[in-house]
Amino acid sequence: MARKTKAEAAATREALLNAAEEVFFDKGVARTSLEQVARHAGVTRGAVYWHFKNKGDLFMALVEQVRMPFQSLVDEVKNVDPDVSPMDSLHRACLAGMQRLERPHYRQILSILLHRCEFFSDINPLEMQREINEECYAEMLVVFEMASQQHQLREEIAPETATRLLQATLGGLFHDWLRAPESYSLSERGADIIDALILLLRR
Structure with missing residues (x-):
């Protein structure tokens, strides 16, 4: 052959x-x-x-086809606007990530990982989710620390707390939306929530 x-x-x-x-x-x-x-x-x-x-x-x-390291989303924002502030780059990166997840390919694979993958032989979905979450946390934390250093983050909120809050909000949005993705737009509803959260965190 x-x-x-x-x-x-x-x-x-x-x-x-x-x-x-x-x-x-x-x-x-x-x-x-x-x-x-x-x-x-x-x-x-x-x-x-x-x-x-x-x-x-x-x-x-x-x-791996649909993994979106948070830093890559931030880099995309900075490529468009090199002078963007840390808080604004966080804000825009979240919105860009939600818009990408609405694409059928991304949505379907995320749904498989979260809802259609069980422990089986050499597959541990919880470990895979943990690794992705830890990577995202570390990359978000770097930007929140920069925001804190530049006095953009409310001084009573630690960068670690702000990172956990944003990550939990995004995770909740994704899980809720994937239960009925045709019922509403993730990017539209998510934008309202992320807008409000960034406003609460911003100094």
Whole structure:
């Protein structure tokens, strides 16, 4: 059999990730087999193992497609406005993140991670969520510390407290919205809440 080109291999990998997203969302991760993913993608099971070690590796690759490190959102804001203040960069980064999560691809994978993924073999969804939350906390904290140093954060509120408050607010918004994502706009309702929170935190 002729060796696949890099382009063909990349296309197969993309097809497997797309298939995994659809089948995981429909059946749940634990109840999905790699055979089902391969069949849905129109490839052999061997093709799955060529690209991914196991189901956990496939699931991690899927989640990595939509990970949004908070620092990357802040950097995007700064690329548009290099002189943006720390508090405003936090504000705008949150709004940008919510707008991105409304895209079907992001929304569906987040829903799989939060609601359709159980402990199974080499998959620990709570550990994955913990790692993402800790990364987000650390990156938010850096910006809140800058805001505090520049006297933009209310002096009676510690940067650590402000970070936990913002993170809990965002987490609550995401979980609530994913229960019925078609019932309202995350970015519109979330904007009102984040606007109010930043106003309360701002000095």
